[in-house]
Amino acid sequence: ENVDPQKTAFLLRKAWTLYSVTPLYRFHRARLRDYARLLSAFIAAEKQKGLAVEVGVELDVKVVVSSLADLRGSEQDQAAVLVQLSLRSQASSRNSEDKLVWSGWFCSVYGDDLSENVPEDFTCLPLFLTHGAESYTSMVGSWFQKTFDCCFRRLAISPLNLSWMVAMWAGCKLDRAASAVELVFSVPRLSQPLDISYAIHPEDAKALWDTIQKTPGEITQEEVDVFMDCLYAHFHRHFKIHLSAAKLVKISTAVVSAHCDGIVKILQSQYLPGALMLLTELAISQIQ
Amino acid sequence: HIATSLPLPSERDHFRPRIDLIVFMIDIKSKYSLKNVEASLAHVDASFFLGKVCFLVTGVGRVNACSIETNAVCKLGEAYCSPVLFCELELEGIRVATAQRLLRMLQICAGHIPGVSALSFVSLMRTFDDD
Numbered sequence: 402e403n404v405d406p407q408k409t410a411f412l413l414r415k416a417w418t419l420y421s422v423t424p425l426y427r428f429h430r431a432r433l434r435d436y437a438r439l440l441s442a443f444i445a446a447e448k449q450k451g452l453a454v455e456v457g458v459e460l461d462v463k464v465v466v467s468s469l470a471d472l473r474g475s476e477q478d479q480a481a482v483l484v485q486l487s488l489r490s491q492a493s494s495r496n497s498e499d500k501l502v503w504s505g506w507f508c509s510v511y512g513d514d515l516s517e518n519v520p521e522d523f524t525c526l527p528l529f530l531t532h533g534a535e536s537y538t539s540m541v542g543s544w545f546q547k548t549f550d551c552c553f554r555r556l557a558i559s560p561l562n563l564s565w566m567v568a569m570w571a572g573c574k575l576d577r578a579a580s581a582v583e584l585v586f587s588v589p590r591l592s593q594p595l596d597i598s599y600a601i602h603p604e605d606a607k608a609l610w611d612t613i614q615k616t617p618g619e620i621t622q623e624e625v626d627v628f629m630d631c632l633y634a635h636f637h638r639h640f641k642i643h644l645s646a647a648k649l650v651k652i653s654t655a656v657v658s659a660h661c662d663g664i665v666k667i668l669q670s671q672y673l674p675g676a677l678m679l680l681t682e683l684a685i686s687q688i689q
Numbered sequence: 690h691i692a693t694s695l696p697l698p699s700e701r702d703h704f705r706p707r708i709d710l711i712v713f714m715i716d717i718k719s720k721y722s723l724k725n726v727e728a729s730l731a732h733v734d735a736s737f738f739l740g741k742v743c744f745l746v747t748g749v750g751r752v753n754a755c756s757i758e759t760n761a762v763c764k765l766g767e768a769y770c771s772p773v774l775f776c777e778l779e780l781e782g783i784r785v786a787t788a789q790r791l792l793r794m795l796q797i798c799a800g801h802i803p804g805v806s807a808l809s810f811v812s813l814m815r816t817f818d819d820d
Contacts, residue, residue, distance in 0.1 A: 557753035560718075564756075589718070622758060629720070646721035648754060661753070 408471060411504075413670060417530035418538070419556035419663040421684035422507060424515070424523035425549035430468055433482075436548075437466040440484070443544045444537075461489045463499055474511035474678055479526050481508035486537055503533030505541055510677040515685045527684040528677065529553060530665075556663040556684055560649035563659060566679065568625040570656040572610035573672065575603055579655040582606040584632070586647035597647065599636055603655060695729035709799040710741050710807075712791060717748040720756045723765075730769065740807030741798050742771040745787070750777035772814045 441464040448462075465485045472481035483506040487499035507526035509516065516525040531538045542553045558566075571582045581600040588595040609631055613624050633644045651660045656672045659665045667676050690705075697705070711733065716722040726744070733742065744766050748754065759775075766773035776787040798807040 559753050560756040561758060622761075633720075643721045645724060645756075646719045648718060649756065 408469065409670060409673060412506075412673065413667055415532050416664055416666050417532055419558075419665060419680060419684070420529040420531070420542075420553045421556045421687040422527055422529045422545075423552045423688055424519050424525045424527075425507075425545070425551050427522050428524040428549050430480075430482075433466045433468060437464045439548070440464045440466070440541065440544050444486070444540050447540050462502075463487045463489050469506070469508075472506075472508055472510075472677075474509070474674065474681070475513060477513050477516055478509045478511065479516070479524055481506050482526060484541060486533070486541070503531070503537040503541075505529060505531040505533075505538065508677060508681070510674060510681045512681045512685055514682075515688065527688055528556075528681045529684075554687060556680075556687055558659055558661050558663055558683065560661065562683060563649050563652050563661060564629045565620070565622075565625050566657060566659055567652045567654060568610060568628045569620060569675075569679070570654040570672065571601075571603070571606040571628075572614060573607070573654070573656050575607060575655060579603040580653070582655075583651075583653040584644075584649060585651035585653075586644055587650045588647045596650075597642070597644065599632070599644065601632065606654075694725055696732040708737075708741075710743065710791075710795045711737055713742070713744050715744060715746045715757070715762060717746055717757050717759070718751065718754045723757050723761070727765070738769055738771060740771075740809075740811035742769060743791070743794060744769075744771060744773045745791070746773060746775045747778050749775045750779060750783075770811070770815070772811060 441462060444462045444464070463486070465483075465487070467483045467485075469481040469483055473479065483504065485501060486503040487501050489499050506529070508528050508530070509526050510528075512525055512527055515527055519525055531541075545551060546553065567582065567584065580603065582603055583601070584599045586597045586599070588597065610628055613627050613631075614620065615624070630645075636642065636644050649661070652658065656669050657665060657667050657676050665676070665680065667673055713726045713729070714722070715726055744762065746759070746762055749759075762773055774787065774790065777783050778787075794810070796802050797805050797810045800806075
């Protein structure tokens with residue numbers, strides 16, 4: 402729970418693509434260096450096969466696999482595992498800086514629902530977040546799938562879950578420069594795709610949520626429904642459009658922004674555990 | 690006969706044949722469709738809820754596009770003592786099977802199946818759900 406903000410600063414303000422991962426078979430934390438070597442060799446081999454990412458200069462891909470001890474929810478959770486891919490230029494090996502090209506991390510925050518029911522040889526880290534080229538994601542994913550017999554799936558976020566997120570985080574304590582709460586809807590069944598963006602002043606959103614939420618720290622589906630209905634009713638009053646008939650595809654608050662294709666950005670470190678807890682839950686329900 | 694909401698326009702009341710079954714369609718991707726159905730229910734005479742009403746939830750194939758909690762729809766079905774069917778209209782097989790199911794229900798509700806009344810049929814469906 403007490404996550405050192407400095408260690409996790411690199412996680413903030415980046416767009417992470419989400420995946421759910423089934424439990425890893427015979428994953429040993431003591432062997433992280435070995436895994437890094439094996440993954441590096443695998444990527445080099447894939448590049449030789451012609452699936453190279455970089456065209457032109459052959460660059461070494463350096464792999465680092467590390468454990469993020471503090472990044473977990475309960476004691477039952479496994480600590481997060483971070484995989485980083487950097488390009489090391491062969492020209493000047495000593496003093497050139499490695500360029501970080503891809504990061505991915507596995508984590509579990511209060512994933513007890515899954516870890517409770519799993520046999521001993523399995524490590525539960527149901528949420529996988531990536532940042533960087535898709536080609537690297539696919540290579541890393543393939544290696545993990547082959548080595549630990551696990552399965553990756555893109556984690557989509559339904560409009561229902563997105564509205565839960567808006568309600569959860571629109572009511573957060575605001576600092577001076579809080580950005581607007583924005584909801585983006587996609588209108589179905591039109592010949593030309595149409596997106597509607599609905600921006601709400603963060604203070605108004607917080608004021609609305611404060612009148613609805615009965616118990617601080619607790620949120621019910623009814624409260625989320627009332628919150629969204631108020632927003633829809635307000636929009637309808639002004640524009641005569643029923644947003645409730647459109648598909649909510651993206652939400653943005655001062656704390657977190659999320660897209661239904663499973664892309665999130667976490668903006669403030671104090672809300673990182675809460676956000677990861679929700680995402681872990683979504684990942685687990687996709688697995689089960 | 691298809692209507693986007695109830696009540697039906699009163700001008701055509703005397704032309705309208707007897708209504709044997711009302712199927713309320715709820716699109717799981719549209720919160721608006723649920724609200725619309727809830728508002729329309731208020732205009733239905735109580736006698737219809739003795740087996741002549743059914744809720745049809747469409748779009749269930751796309752779990753990731755859910756805007757409605759399925760729990761909310763099931764509660765609606767319980768509140769109005771009417772069955773809730775789930776289907777995915779985009780898949781032809783399920784579309785055809787659902788149509789056949791509805792047609793069968795309609796035959797019962799219209800009294801075309803001897804020995805089975807709308808009320809006895811819906812109570813059969815209800816005991817199945819409770820299991």
